[in-house]
Every structure is written in structure tokens, then in C-alpha cells.
Amino acid sequence: MDVNDNPPEFVRSSLDFSLSESTPVGYEITRLNATSKDDGNNAVIRYQLMDHDNYFSLSATEGTLTVKSALDYERQQVYYLTVKAYDLGEPPLSATAVVTVKVIDENDNAPEFPADGFRVSVKENEPPGTPLSVKVLATDADSECLLWTPTPDSWSFAPARDRELKDSYTPHRNGHGSRTTVKITVLDVNDCVPQFDRAEYAVVL
Structure with a gap:
């Protein structure tokens, strides 16, 4: 019988993306991929977004990373997302990857003069x-x-x-x-x- 002794491995453990702040909600950024050398449930991979889940969402079964909320360059210019891949073995084994999302500024703010001129x-x-x-x-x-x-x-x-x-x-x-x-x-x-x-x-x- 297979023993769960091989943690998942990401095809790429570090990814970088640049998105305009006008990128629509629901836009698919990338699809993460991790594999395991084990068999059965020990090789079934699930994905979890460890941070910034207010702005991004991650499909647990497919590893698809999408934009969840509107981006705003003036609010935050870069996000460092930690993604966890784990198997269904007992006990489960896991690995992490880092996805860097840089927000590109758009000219969406008019200049402001002092109120009293x-x-x-x-x-x-x-x-x-x-x-x-x-x-x-x-x-x-x-x-x-x-x-x-x-x-x-x-x-x-x-x-x-x-x-x-x-x-x-x-x-x-x-x-x-x-x-x-x-x-x-x-x-x-x-x-x-x-x-x-x-x-x-x-x-x-």
C-alpha cells in the first residue's frame, strides 16, 4: 500500500503578474499546478489561498486564481499571495508557492487644487x-x-x-x-x- 511520503510539488513555486487597476472582477490570472508522486488520495491535490482573500479567490480543486474585488493602485500597488497545495493523505502533506501581483496605475483621478485657490x-x-x-x-x-x-x-x-x-x-x-x-x-x-x-x-x- 502507498504511504503518503511525497509532499505536493508546484510546477512553478514563484510567479509574477502585472494587472491594470481596471482589470474586471472575475478575471482569471493564472491556473496553479501542483503534483504528487504518490497514488490514490495521497496524490489528490487541493489548493488554498492563505492571504488577501478579500481581493483574490482560488479554486480549491482546479487552482484557478481570479480577481475577486476591484483593484486600486492608490490603495495598494503590489500583493504577495501565498498559495498552499495539500494532498488528501493521512496525514496530509503540503507545499507553498508565492504569487506576486503588481497593480498598474490608470489615469482615473483628476488633479486637485486647493479649495481656496x-x-x-x-x-x-x-x-x-x-x-x-x-x-x-x-x-x-x-x-x-x-x-x-x-x-x-x-x-x-x-x-x-x-x-x-x-x-x-x-x-x-x-x-x-x-x-x-x-x-x-x-x-x-x-x-x-x-x-x-x-x-x-x-x-x-
């Missing part, structure tokens, strides 16, 4: 073309984010600024699915000479 001040006697000292920065949960970068010309005014005519400007800048406001306050400069309401006053005493 940006503010900058400029003196009214600055010459046209003077760059404004403001940095428009946004954050993005994705791994890559392409942002619009202002140049000095794009943040300057062609006409001369005069606080007595207008004391603030509010240009808008749009990104992909995002919007922010930059409030520019014109600071007063003592550039207006006092003026009498008439050039000559006549008084009779």
Missing part, C-alpha cells in the same frame, strides 16, 4: 511684463500627473495696472477635470498728486 499681490507701478510670484500647484493621486506650468508672459498683463481703476483681477486656469482661481490684488502706490477742485479761488472781504 491662489492669491498674489502686485504693485500698481510694476512695468508691463513683470512676472507674478505665484506657483499654481495641484496634487494627483495617480502615479503620473502632467500639469500646466505658467511662464512669465502668461502671468503678466499687457496694459499698465492702475489700482485707482481696478484693484483686483481673477483669471481662471483649467486642467483636465479641474479648475482653480488665482486672485491678483493690485497694491496702491502713492502716485497721485493732490489736486484742488479749481485752479483759482477769489474771496471778497
